[in-house]
Amino acid sequence: MRRRRYVLALTATVIGSLMAGVPSAAGADDDGGDSGQQAQALKQARKKAPGTADPRVLVFHGPDAPGEVTEAGIAAITEIGSEAPAGEGFRTEVTDDPGTFTPDQLRSFNAVVFLSAGGDLLNAGQEAAFTEYIRSGGGFLGVHDAARAEPDSSWFTGLLGARPADGGPDGAQEAVVEVGDRVHPATSGLPLEWERDDVWFNWTDNPSGKVHTVARVRESTYEPGAGANGWDHPVSWCRDYDGGRSFYTGMGGTVAGFGEDDFRQHLHGALLWTTRLARADCQATISANYDAQRVTQPNQPGELDQIGEPHGMDIAEDGRVFSIGRAGGMPGSPVVTDWDDPRIGLGEGTVHIWDPETEQSHLAGTLDVFGDKGSGGELTKTEEGLLGIALAPDFADSGWIYLHWTPHSKIDRSAHTAERRVSRFTLDPDSDKLDPASEKVLLSWPVQIHSCCHAGGGMDWDSKGNLYIATGDTNSSGFSGGYSGNNPEPVFRGLSFADARRTSGNTNNLNGKILRIHPEPDGSYTVPEGNLFTGEEEGGGKTRAEIYVMGVRNPSRIAVDKETDKLYAGWVGPDAGQPSTTWGPAKYETFAVITSAGNQGWPYCMGNRQPYRDRNLPDPDQPLGWYDCDNLKNESPHNDGLVNIPPARDNNLWYSPQGGAPDFPRNDAGVPSYRLDEQQLLLPWLKGGVQAAMTGPVYRYDEDSQSDGKWPAYWDGKWFAGDHYDSDQPRHALLFDPASEASGGLPVHAESLDAIIPPGNDGIRNLMGWKFGPDGSLYVQDYGRGFFNADEKSALWRVTYEGGPPTPTGRDFLGGKR
Template sequence: MHVLATLDEDSYDGAAMENGRKDHPISWAQVYQGGRVWYTGRGHTHESFDEDAFIDHVLGGILWAGGFEEGDATGTVWNSYTKSQITSDIYEGMKVDTTPDGRVFFTDRISGSEDGNTGQAPVRVYDPESDEVSTALSLDVYAGQEDGLQGITFHPDFEDNGWVFIYYSPAEVEGDQPYNLLSRFTVDGDTIDPDSEAEIIRVHTQRETCCHVGGDIAFGPDGEELYLSTGDDTNPFESSGYTPIDERDGRESFDAQRTSANTNDLRGSILRIVPEDDGGYSIPDGNLFTGDEYADARDNGEVREEIYLMGCRNPFTIEVDEETGLLYYADYGPDAGSWNAERGPPGIVEFNVVSEPGFQGWPYFTGPNIPYQDYDFETGESSGAFDPENPINDSPNNTGLEELPPAEEASIFYGYGGSMDNLYNEVPGYAQEYVPDDNPWPEIEGGGAPMAGPVFRSEDGFGDNALPQYYDGKWFIMEWNQGWVKCVSFDDDGNVMEIEPFLPTEDYIGPQDMTVGPDGELYVLEFGAGFSDPSDPGLYVIEQTGGGEEDPEPEPEPEPEPEPEPAPVSIPYGLDSGSENHGQTATIGGLEFDKLPNEGVTQTGSHTITSLLEADGEFSIEGTDNDLLYKTEHYGQGIGYDIEVPNGTYDVTLHFAELWWGVEGRGGTDTGEGSRLFDVSIQGETVLSDYDIYAEVGSLTATTETVEGIEVTDGVLSISSTTQADNTKFSGIEIHQTDGEDQAGLDPAQTIRMDGSTRGGWEVTSSQDIAGETSPTLTLREGEEYTVTWTNADGAPHDFVVQDSSGGEVAGTDYVSDEGVETTLTFTASEEMAQYICTVHPSAMVGDIEIV
C-alpha cells in the first residue's frame, strides 16, 4: 500500500490517534490483483468541497483508480525494492560517489595496516559491468584522531576531463603546521593516476589531539563552485559534554572559538571555491565575507573569503541540490546527557538546508539557537548566556573579527541519545524562550549521528530499476547511531512538511553516505557496527525491482512445525559485553565469559560496542586483575538482555567500569559524577536506581553489583535499563544458580568493601550478607579470587594484610595515611589464610578468615 498523504495533527484540535503526530495516513492507493484501489479520509465537512485542492484530490483519485490517468502507487510499497550488497571489503568506509557511466567509487579512511599514525588509505571502484571491485588509488595518509582519507566527488564535466577531487590528510606535509588537502586527480580507466595530483586548497589543522574533520565535497549546479566541509578541529572530551570554549593558557585545542567562531580560520566551516584548471582556486562572489561591508576586514587580514558558512561543529556530510543550488548538510553535536543551568543544553544534532551564507552558531548556540552559557574554565563560573542576535567572540585564541553575524537556527534538530525527553524536560529559565513546547519532528526519536544524503531528482532517462517519481524533490537523511533512512519533504516556502521512513524493512548498520546512480538507483555506504574496526560494513545498491502489486491471498497452507526454542545458556554463565570483535577470552574465578552472538541471549534496545583495546593510548583498569572484561562494553539508551536459563533461583552479578567520563583524552578529566545515570531492573524489578559508576568508584575502575535470589519461572532472565543521563553501559554479566540453598562462603563475584579506622575497625559497606558488620569473619571459598576495596576512614596510617595462622603475610596493601583514599587488594583464597589485619593497629582492626 502506497501512502499518498498524512495528517498534521498539530493543525487541528481533538487528535486522538495513537502516535498520530508521528504518522497519521489520510489517503493511500494500491494495485491489487490487477485493479487499482484509491482511498481518502478527507471530506468530512461541507467546507471541504469548496476547496479547489480537495476537489482536485478526489478527481485525481477517481481518474487514477478508473485507469484514465497514469501514476505511480509503489513509492512506499517496500516489497517492490531490493537492497543488494556489492562488497563488504571495507575497513572504515567514508564517502561514495558515481561516475556518469555507472562506476561507483568509495573511500576508506584507513586500510587497517597502519604503522603508528600513518599508512595507506584506498579509493576503491566497483564496475557494474564486470561486477568487480578493485583499488583505484592508495594514498599515504596521516590517520591519527579522525584524520585520513575522507571525501570524493567528480567534476561535472568528468566525461570530458576525467577529473576527480579527493580530500585527505597527507602523511608528509610541507612546513611546520600540518594540514588536510583537497587535490584533483585524473581517472584513467579503473585507476586514478597518482602523478596527476594538483593541489587545490590546504586546510591547516593540529595533530595533537582529537577531533572533527568534516571532509565532504560537492559541486554546485553550475559546475564551477565546489563546496568543502571542515570540522572544528577541537577536543570535545574535557568540557563535560557541553561547549568547548576553554580559554586557559595552553588549551587552544580545547577552544572551538579559535576555529568555528573565527572569521579568519577555515575550520568549522563549509567553504565555497572555484577550482582552477592549473591547480589552486579562486573565490566566487556571494561568500560570507566577499561583500563591500567586509572590505576593511579583508584588508586587515581578519576574514577568510573562502568561507560560505561558519559556526559548524563537524559537518560530516553535505549535498548540493542540482536543481535549486540549495546546500544540505548534517552537523554533529556534543554529548551532554541533560541540561545544566550553568553550562547549557543536552547534546543536540542538526540537519540544515541553506540558501545563503551565514553563521550557524557553534560553539555559542545549537539547534533552535539555544544559547550556551559563557563558562569560565578557570573559575568554574558562568557570566551569562550568549546572545544569538549579537554573538561576540572575545576569546584570546580568536584571530578574526569579534562581532559575528547573527546565528541561524537549524532546519531540523533532535536530541543526542535514544529519546528527546532530555531536551524538553527541566529547561532552565534562561533557555525557555528558545525551546519549543513539543518536539517539532516526532518522526525522529533521537540518535546523535546525523548523515545527509542526496536530494533525489527523477529523470526521464533513468533505468527500469530507478526509484519512482514519488521521491522527486525529497531529501534523504540517515541516522548512523539508530540505523535508519528517512525522506524529508518541503513546502513551497522551504519549510519542513513531512519526514517519512524509507525502506524501514531493511537493516542499516551505520549508514555513512549515500548517492544516486546515473540510472536512478541508490548506493548506500554502511560503516558497520562499532567506531573502530567495525563489524558488518558494506556497500549496497537499492533498486525498485518490482511493480509493487500486492500478491493475491495465498491458499491456506499447513501450519509449519514450530521452530525449536533457543537452548538455555550453561549455568554458571558469564557474558563479556562488547567482546565480539576481539579474540581474547576473559576468565574470572574459573568462569570463562561468553561472546555474542549466542542464540540463548537476546539484546534488547540498540547496543553499541566500544573498546579500549583499539583506543589511542594505553589504559588499565584498577580494582581487578582481570581488566580484559572491563575494557569492552555495550552502551546505549535503555539497553538490556533476555537470557534463556532453566527455571530456578539465581544470583546475578553486573560488572561495570566507567571508560569515558573522567578519562583524559576521552570524556575529559573535568567530567564524572552525574554525567552518566541509569536504572537497572531484573525480572521487571528495579535493582539499581540512578546508578552512577563514576560516583561509585571513579573512572577506569572495576566495580560489581550482585542481586541475589532472582526467581525465573518462564525460562528467561530479563535484565533491562532506563537511561537517565548519557547512556546505560554493561561490561559483563555473571549468573550463578542457587535454588534457595545458600552456598557456603561469600560470593567471589562481588567486591568486599570496607571502611577502616582505629575506632570503628573494619566496617563492611558492600551489599554482601555481612554489610554493616564490623570486622566480621570472612568466609571464603578456597580457590576463588576475591577483591577487597577499603577506604581510609580516619586519616591514620593503615594497611590491609591477609595473614596465616603464624602471622605471616599472605597478601596485603601498602600503607595509606590520607583520609578518603581507596585501596584495592585482589587475592585467591587459600587454606593457609587465617585473619585480616591492619599491622599498624592490630588490636583495633582485625578479623578472622574461614576457608570453606
C-alpha cells in the same frame, strides 16, 4: 535532466474509447509504449463504444447512511464529474441497492465509489461479482465510512488497506493534513500543509508500507484520542490491488467538507486514476517494491582489496562508484600511537571503484595519510585521513578527482599539528588507477591533531562548477561537559584544542566551515561572489574569502541539489545527554537547508538559535552570560578573526537524546528555560539516543532514464537525511515548504526509509554515505561494525525500485477484452 509529473491525462478522443466498460487486466509485458498497438486498440474500442464521451461512476451508499453527509457527498461527486474540464469528466449513477452488484451491471462502470457505505451490505454473490470486477481492472474509491464496509471480508480489508480502530476522537476537529505526494492527481495541487475540519479515524493496523500513502494527518494538531497512530498517521492512500485500482480517503466525514474546493480536487484526482483517465504511481512507498543488495564482497584477510574504512563516495556518469576509505585497516592491523615513532598514525587512504557492468570492485589507489591512530581515549584516536571525494564535473573527459585529505608527510610530531588539503588527482584511463604524481594542491590549511576529533570531509559541486568543502572544527569532545565546545583551556604547546571559537567561530580559520571555491584548469582556484567574507574586512587579515558557511561542528557529508543549487548539510552535536539550566542545550544533531552564506551558530547557539553559556579565562568552570544569537561576539583569547561575527541562523532539524526538535519557553531575554519538564518536541518522528547526523542527497527523477531500478517520481525533490546508527535513529526523505526552508522552517513531511534501507547486523547498520547514481538507484555505504577500521560488514550497497511503471498501462487505456 528533465522531470515530469507522472500523471498523464488522456486526450478526449482516448477517453471516449473507455466507455465500453472495464477491460481485462493488462498483460505483464504491456507498458503502453507501442504506438501501433495503441492505434489498433483505439480503432477497436471506437467500434465497441460509438458515440460515448465520458466514463461512468457508480456511487453506492448504504440504506442507513447518514443522510446529510451522504447527500453532500453525492452532490459533490456528481458536480465534479459534470463540471470537470473536457477529458476529465464522468457520468455519475447513484444507488443504495446492493442488487446493482452483478457482473453485467458492474461491467458498465469505470469506477465504483463506496460513500457512507459501512456495514455488511453485500451478500456472497454480490461480493463475488465486485471481486471479479476489480480483478478485471475496475476502479474503487472508498470515502470515510467505507472503511467499515464488509467487515468480515479479508479481501475487502485488503482492498481498503486498513480498518478503523475502536474509540478515537469524537466528532469533527480541525487538523493539518501533510500532503507528501506531489505528483499523484489526487494531491498534486493541494497545499503542503492542508488545514481542514473532519472526523479523523485511527487505524487498527497502520497500512504504511503496504499501501502508497499520499497524505497524512498530523496528530499534534488535534486530539487523536485512544488508539492514536503517532506521527505516521495515513489519511489517504492508494494501491494497485488484485488487478484493479483502489483509492481510499479517511476524509469526507462532514457536510461542509464536501463543499471545499481542495477536498473536491482531492476526490477528482482520485477518480481520474480509478476511472483510468490518468496514470499515477501507487507503488512508490510500498516497501516490498524495493530491493537492497550488498554489491561489494568482504575484504580478503589482512587486505583492503574490496573497500577501505568507508568515508564517502561519488558516482561517475557511466555509473562507476568511487568509494574512499579514511585510514583504518582491518581489525588487528598494526596501529602506531607513539608520538616518538615517525610512523605515528600512518594509515592507508584508499580509493576503490565498483563497476556496475562487471559488478566487481578494485583498488584504484592509496594515499599515505595521518589518521590510523586507534579507537582509544581522547588523546589516542583521530578522525583525520582521506575524508572526501568529488569527481570533476567533466570527469568523463578530464579524469580529474578531487580528494580532501591529511597527508602523513606533513605532520609535525612536536607540535601535534598537520596539514589538511584539497588536491586534484588524475585517474589513468588505461590502468584505471589513481596517478599519485598528478597531484595538484588547490588549498591547504593547518589542523590540530593532538586531541580527537571532527575532521568533516564531505564535498560536492553546484551547477556553476563551484566546489563545496565541509571541514570539522578539529576540536576536542571533552573539557566542556558535553555542552558548548568553548573552553579556552587546555592548550598543547600554545595551541588550544577545546575551544571551537578558535575554529568554527573564527572568521579567519577554515575549520568548522563549509568552504566554496571555483577550481580552475591550472590547478588553482578562484572565489565566487556571494561567500560570507571578501577577505578585506577591517583592512584584511581577519577573514577568509573561501568561507561560505561558518558555525558548523562536524559535517561529514554535504549535498548540493544542482537543480536549485541549494546546499544540504548536517553535523554531529556535542555529548551532553540532556539540557542544562546552567550551560544550555543537550547534544543536537543538526541539519540545515542553506541557500546563502551565513553562520549556523556553533559553538554559540544550536537548533533554533538556542544559546549556550559563555565561559572564559581566568576560570572557565564558571559560567558567564548567555550568548546573544543575534549579536554574537568572539571574545576567545584564541580568536584571530573578527570580534563581531555574523548572527546565528535557525537550522531546520535538530534532535537530542530525548527526541526531535526540542524547544522550550523563553524568558524576556530570549533564553530558553532548558527544563526537561517544559520541553516540547516539535518533530516527534525524530528519535534520539546514540546519534550522528548523516546528510544524504536530494533525489531528482529522470524521465528519460531507461533504468529498471530507478526510484519513482514520488521521491523527486525530497531530501534524504538520516543518522549513522540504525537503532531508533532517523532515516527519512524530507519535504520542505520552499517559502520557509531557507529561514529554518521545519520539514512539513517526512517519509520513513527504515523498511527500504534495511537495518540490523546483516543490513545497513552504520550509514556512512548515500547518493543516487545516474541509473536512479540509491547507493549506500555501511561503515561496518566498530570504529577506526574496516571489517567484514564494511560495504557498498545498492537499493533499487522494482514496483513497475505507473498505472493504468496502455492496454488498460485502449483495448483488451471487454
